[in-house]
Amino acid sequence: MIAYTRMYAGWARVAILEQFQYRVANYFYMIGMVAEPVIYLVVWSTVAEQRGGAVGGFTAGDLAAYYIVWTLVRNMNIVLTPYAWEQRIKEGELVTDLLRPVHPVHRDLAYFGGWKLVVIVMWLPIAAVLTWIFRPSLDPSAAEIGLFAVALWGGFFVRFFALWALGLVTLWTTRVSALFELYFTAELLLSGRLVPLSLMPTWVQTLADFLPFQWAFQFPIETLIGRRSTAEIWLGIGMQALWTCVAIGVTAVLWRRGTRRFAAVGG
Amino acid sequence: MNELQYRVNLVVQVFQSALAVATGLVGLWLVFSQTDDLVGWGAPELLAVMGVHIAMGGVIQMVIEPNMAKLMDDVRRGTLDYVLTKPADSQALVSMREVRIWSFVDVVVGAIVLGVAVVNLERSVGWIDAAGFAAALLLGAIMIYCFWLILTTTAFRLVRVENILELFQGVYQAGRWPVAIYPFWLRTSLTFLVPLAFAITVPAESLTSRLTPGTFVLASSFTAALLIVTRIVWRVGLRYYSGASA
Amino acid sequence: MPAIHVDGLTKLYRVPVRQAGLRASVRSLVKRRFRDVVAVDDISFDIEPGEVVGFLGPNGAGKTTTLKMLSGLLHPDAGVVEVLGHTPSHRRREFLSRITLVMGNRNQLSWDLPALDSFELNKSIYRLEPESFVEARDEYVELLGLETLVDKPVRNLSLGERMKVEIAGALLHRPDVLFLDEPTIGLDVTAQRKLREFVAEYSRRYGATVMLTSHYMADVVALAKRVIVIHHGRLLYDGGLGGLAARFASSKKITVTMAAPPADLSPYGPVIARETDKVTFEVSRAETSGLAARLLRDFEVSDLTIEDPPIEDVIERVFEEPGDDWA
Numbered sequence: 001m002i003a004y005t006r007m008y009a010g011w012a013r014v015a016i017l018e019q020f021q022y023r024v025a026n027y028f029y030m031i032g033m034v035a036e037p038v039i040y041l042v043v044w045s046t047v048a049e050q051r052g053g054a055v056g057g058f059t060a061g062d063l064a065a066y067y068i069v070w071t072l073v074r075n076m077n078i079v080l081t082p083y084a085w086e087q088r089i090k091e092g093e094l095v096t097d098l099l100r101p102v103h104p105v106h107r108d109l110a111y112f113g114g115w116k117l118v119v120i121v122m123w124l125p126i127a128a129v130l131t132w133i134f135r136p137s138l139d140p141s142a143a144e145i146g147l148f149a150v151a152l153w154g155g156f157f158v159r160f161f162a163l164w165a166l167g168l169v170t171l172w173t174t175r176v177s178a179l180f181e182l183y184f185t186a187e188l189l190l191s192g193r194l195v196p197l198s199l200m201p202t203w204v205q206t207l208a209d210f211l212p213f214q215w216a217f218q219f220p221i222e223t224l225i226g227r228r229s230t231a232e233i234w235l236g237i238g239m240q241a242l243w244t245c246v247a248i249g250v251t252a253v254l255w256r257r258g259t260r261r262f263a264a265v266g267g
Numbered sequence: 268m269n270e271l272q273y274r275v276n277l278v279v280q281v282f283q284s285a286l287a288v289a290t291g292l293v294g295l296w297l298v299f300s301q302t303d304d305l306v307g308w309g310a311p312e313l314l315a316v317m318g319v320h321i322a323m324g325g326v327i328q329m330v331i332e333p334n335m336a337k338l339m340d341d342v343r344r345g346t347l348d349y350v351l352t353k354p355a356d357s358q359a360l361v362s363m364r365e366v367r368i369w370s371f372v373d374v375v376v377g378a379i380v381l382g383v384a385v386v387n388l389e390r391s392v393g394w395i396d397a398a399g400f401a402a403a404l405l406l407g408a409i410m411i412y413c414f415w416l417i418l419t420t421t422a423f424r425l426v427r428v429e430n431i432l433e434l435f436q437g438v439y440q441a442g443r444w445p446v447a448i449y450p451f452w453l454r455t456s457l458t459f460l461v462p463l464a465f466a467i468t469v470p471a472e473s474l475t476s477r478l479t480p481g482t483f484v485l486a487s488s489f490t491a492a493l494l495i496v497t498r499i500v501w502r503v504g505l506r507y508y509s510g511a512s513a
Numbered sequence: 514m515p516a517i518h519v520d521g522l523t524k525l526y527r528v529p530v531r532q533a534g535l536r537a538s539v540r541s542l543v544k545r546r547f548r549d550v551v552a553v554d555d556i557s558f559d560i561e562p563g564e565v566v567g568f569l570g571p572n573g574a575g576k577t578t579t580l581k582m583l584s585g586l587l588h589p590d591a592g593v594v595e596v597l598g599h600t601p602s603h604r605r606r607e608f609l610s611r612i613t614l615v616m617g618n619r620n621q622l623s624w625d626l627p628a629l630d631s632f633e634l635n636k637s638i639y640r641l642e643p644e645s646f647v648e649a650r651d652e653y654v655e656l657l658g659l660e661t662l663v664d665k666p667v668r669n670l671s672l673g674e675r676m677k678v679e680i681a682g683a684l685l686h687r688p689d690v691l692f693l694d695e696p697t698i699g700l701d702v703t704a705q706r707k708l709r710e711f712v713a714e715y716s717r718r719y720g721a722t723v724m725l726t727s728h729y730m731a732d733v734v735a736l737a738k739r740v741i742v743i744h745h746g747r748l749l750y751d752g753g754l755g756g757l758a759a760r761f762a763s764s765k766k767i768t769v770t771m772a773a774p775p776a777d778l779s780p781y782g783p784v785i786a787r788e789t790d791k792v793t794f795e796v797s798r799a800e801t802s803g804l805a806a807r808l809l810r811d812f813e814v815s816d817l818t819i820e821d822p823p824i825e826d827v828i829e830r831v832f833e834e835p836g837d838d839w840a
Contacts, residue, residue, distance in 0.1 A: 043444055
């Protein structure tokens with residue numbers, strides 16, 4: 001156990017050191033990424049204005065709050081892209097991973113975890129600027145912030161394992177882009193990334209309840225902007241834990257089968 | 268075998284474009300389930316904006332971005348010299364040597380979306396509107412090209428290719444909607460800083476009979492000014508490059 | 514008990530059959546045809562602990578495939594492979610902690626950070642005791658001369674320097690078995706030598722078993738007393754370096770030193786080199802003693818040496834053969 005903690009700390013440290021070296025690239029990425037929610041925000045604020053102030057229960061201030069917190073949640077749930085596996089296999093990084101006496105998922109989890117710490121710090125000035133421009137109605141209590149922190153990392157874990165599992169499909173075939181793109185499109189629409197799910201028709205909301213997407217996106221956001229009761233938040237964190245376990249299970253199975261196949265077919 | 272690979276690539280491209288269109292349509296549909304128009308633009312008109320956005324995006328990815336990426340690469344590796352020793356205008360050469368054929372799919376898809384939109388417009392498109400549209404598109408594309416070349420020439424030393432591309436792709440999404448929805452400062456930036464307004468909204472305005480002569484004159488003069496500035500920046504950049512690598 | 518035990522090891526690859534032409538391409542969309550390529554064909558050998566073995570063969574001979582099976586990356590299709598008593602493909606922690614695979618063109622150290630940081634990371638991955646970690650690290654830094662290199666980002670090092678820190682990192686956990694796949698590729702002569710000396714010293718100090726593949730005969734000659742030659746997936750030779758020439762070299766070189774060699778010596782045999790007082794012939798093994806006798810009889814010879822051709826030439830010629838006659 002201690003050995004694992006030390007290993008995680010080691011990887012997280014490497015991540016922080018490396019990503020700090022790439023801080024310019026990181027900042028460019030984060031700034032470019034802000035364009036997406038800002039556009040959604042402006043569009044929906046315009047709609048709200050035309051409807052006399054609110055749409056789907058969101059005022060302009062509510063929308064601003066939603067999409068500004070969105071930027072943090074989004075940064076937190078960026079994880080290992082499933083497309084990375086193609087390179088890992090081709091460039092032989094997978095071989096290096098297989099030679100180590102630890103499961104590579106630990107390395108990725110620890111690395112991204114460490115990276116997220118850098119991301120959180122870098123996000124703060126961006127959030128300040130956005131708040132100054134768009135004036136969100138945001139007033140969370142200390143308890144809500146605490147719960148938000150839990151939900152934020154919960155979202156990270158759910159999406160991390162979900163996409164790690166998805167990426168393992170590459171061990172079977174390299175023709176994966178169609179599958180990945182479909183996944184991402186579904187996620188865009190059903191996670192609360194494009195719009196808060198309450199603005200979607202009811203049948204879409206029901207469908208989204210059976211999928212893991214919203215637990216990495218909408219749920220953490222709503223935890224902070226005060227749209228959920230404490231009981232609902234605890235329930236949601238439970239759902240995050242549940243979906244994380246499911247994803248871990250799928251990952252374990254796919255990894256065992258996939259590496260066996262990889263070893264049979266040849267790297 | 269090569270042919271087969273091409274076919275797979277094509278299928279993948281079409282699939283991705285289709286997904287993007289579907290997502291865009293969902294977005295439009297959601298907006299119009301809550302309101303009848305957006306800043307005075309009706310559903311088919313917004314669809315027209317989307318069509319122009321996709322098609323222009325295809326043009327940018329087909330002929331502009333590949334050249335800029337290659338330019339940055341050449342400067343970094345010092346191989347720009349090969350271009351400079353050719354007996355043709357260097358700016359023309361670096362701007363026209365690369366083509367990413369697959370992005371043509373986006374141009375086609377955008378044109379289809381545009382076609383569907385035009386068919387559904389309340390007011391049919393007259394000759395003047397169509398001509399204005401074509402002219403505005405051309406001017407807009409030139410402006411985007413100027414923007415990219417200026418950006419590449421001045422910024423390549425500071426930042427990597429991938430970062431600039433990513434940043435642009437993010438900002439480009441703002442062109443999905445008519446710039447009128449944006450707050451003043453954003454609108455101005457999207458007009459004069461990153462000329463998305465001229466590349467997308469203005470041609471769409473022409474098509475939807477909104478284009479004022481004043482805007483058109485502004486577009487023309489701004490294009491001319493940009494071309495001149497781009498030329499100057501390019502020459503200065505070259506001098507710096509030759510000086511730096513000597 | 515041998516450190517490495519291989520018996521009847523076989524590995525096949527299924528390779529899609531590619532044909533030219535449009536119709537064939539379309540057909541292959543629907544039903545892909547495959548053909549089995551034998552990468553490793555029924556090879557057997559045992560390596561005792563502490564041995565340093567050179568593993569020779571041209572590209573595509575099956576060397577890397579064999580090493581990958583020995584390190585657990587690939588499953589054999591037939592045969593037995595045991596390393597340190599483990600089945601490599603089970604990839605047990607105890608097994609992985611006692612071996613290392615170093616490949617010449619691959620990095621495991623972090624590119625952007627100094628090697629020292631990557632070493633620390635390896636310490637936590639392999640769960641090394643702090644004292645043994647520090648001891649190993651300092652030992653390698655000294656042996657390889659890494660003092661000024663380990664705190665620079667790895668990407669700022671030259672190829673030779675990078676390989677040195679890589680191998681230091683790969684040995685921090687003091688593995689008992691080393692698989693080295695082209696470790697000196699692309700390095701300059703000095704770096705190659707330093708690396709060879711290090712591997713020899715490590716093996717000597719810790720009794721490690723080493724399997725080394727290389728294109729450079731100098732590596733093999735310097736490090737290995739035993740050589741395994743593999744070609745087209747089959748074991749051609751397993752024995753001492755000296756015996757290699759005896760087995761495969763079909764010719765020998767005779768160099769005579771005499772006061773004033775005549776201009777035309779071709780009646781005696783093919784001349785491959787000439788200096789003012791030295792002439793070198795290359796003849797088949799059968800003719801060697803005959804030619805030597807004739808030269809001694811006909812000339813005032815002050816010196817005469819008979820040599821095997823250089824190992825490189827021997828090996829080259831082995832690999833040029835179609836290979837079937839050695840089966």
